[in-house]
Amino acid sequence: MLQELKEIITASPGPGRLLLHLEKAKEYCVILEPGKLTVGANWTFMERAELWVGHGMIQVLD
Numbered sequence: 001m002l003q004e005l006k007e008i009i010t011a012s013p014g015p016g017r018l019l020l021h022l023e024k025a026k027e028y029c030v031i032l033e034p035g036k037l038t039v040g041a042n043w044t045f046m047e048r049a050e051l052w053v054g055h056g057m058i059q060v061l062d
Helices: 002-010 043-053
Strands: 020-024 028-032
Touching: 002 043
Parallel strands: none
Antiparallel strands: 020 028
C-alpha cells in the first residue's frame, strides 16, 4: 500500500509538505513526515490517493 501511495505522490510534484498519520486504535498513533517527499495537492492527487486511503481521508492545510 505504501508503495502505491508513493507512486501517487511522486506523480503529483509540488511544494506541499506531506504528513502521514498512522493509527491503530488503543495501540499507537504516529505522525510521519517523509523527508524528501512533497506534493502538489490538486484534485487529481486527492482523488487518486482517496482510492487507497478512503474517501475524506485526505486533508489539505494552508
